[in-house]
Amino acid sequence: MSSQKKINPFLKLVLEMGPLALFFLANSKPALFAGLFGPLLPAGLPPEKLAMLTSTGVLMVSVVIALIASWVLTRQWPVMPLVTAVAVLFFGGLTFFFQDKTFIQLKPTIVNGLFGSALLIALAFNKLLLPAALDSVLHLDEQGWRKLTFRWGLFFFVLAGLNEAVRLTQTWDFWAGFKSFGIMPLTLVFALAQTPLIMKHEIKADEEKEHF
Numbered sequence: 001m002s003s004q005k006k007i008n009p010f011l012k013l014v015l016e017m018g019p020l021a022l023f024f025l026a027n028s029k030p031a032l033f034a035g036l037f038g039p040l041l042p043a044g045l046p047p048e049k050l051a052m053l054t055s056t057g058v059l060m061v062s063v064v065i066a067l068i069a070s071w072v073l074t075r076q077w078p079v080m081p082l083v084t085a086v087a088v089l090f091f092g093g094l095t096f097f098f099q100d101k102t103f104i105q106l107k108p109t110i111v112n113g114l115f116g117s118a119l120l121i122a123l124a125f126n127k128l129l130l131p132a133a134l135d136s137v138l139h140l141d142e143q144g145w146r147k148l149t150f151r152w153g154l155f156f157f158v159l160a161g162l163n164e165a166v167r168l169t170q171t172w173d174f175w176a177g178f179k180s181f182g183i184m185p186l187t188l189v190f191a192l193a194q195t196p197l198i199m200k201h202e203i204k205a206d207e208e209k210e211h212f
Helices: 009-028 030-040 047-074 079-098 102-124 142-169 172-181 183-193 195-201 205-209
Strands: none
Touching (some): 009 030, 030 047, 079 102, 142 172, 142 195, 172 183
């Protein structure tokens, strides 16, 4: 039996969406967070750069808080949020040091590319990383996990490509909105679209008992 505590799905969504919502708010209204990051920023910054650095700082702090909250609730470090938090701190730190938005904008491309590569390369070697990567409570047969892993691997590359398309063709504000309220809904829609596959390959509780 696993000792991992389960987290309320709504609370889990709040922990995942909260940092993104705060990122968007800080980019739109950087003055609200001037007391936190104002002393760390040079005086006389152009409005766009001030918004970019403030929102990046808010994102860095909030992902750490969300990660700690998740650990307190479950007593386990969730794999994907942990990797994402490390990436946010790394690329956010580079963004602050160089005062260049490119670093934080590249983070989704690189992280999603790494997730997709890890899933598909491991699958090619008959390893299934998806159950751990998604911190999943699903119980699927091996064929189901293989199909789901392949689909998620490709989807991560789609997200990486979309991020690059938006980053290279749109303004910072548009990209910030896409990052905050575009990627997560797309991910939820994709996840829901996998329901038929999951139902087809799900192992019921009675079937699991037969293995023991």
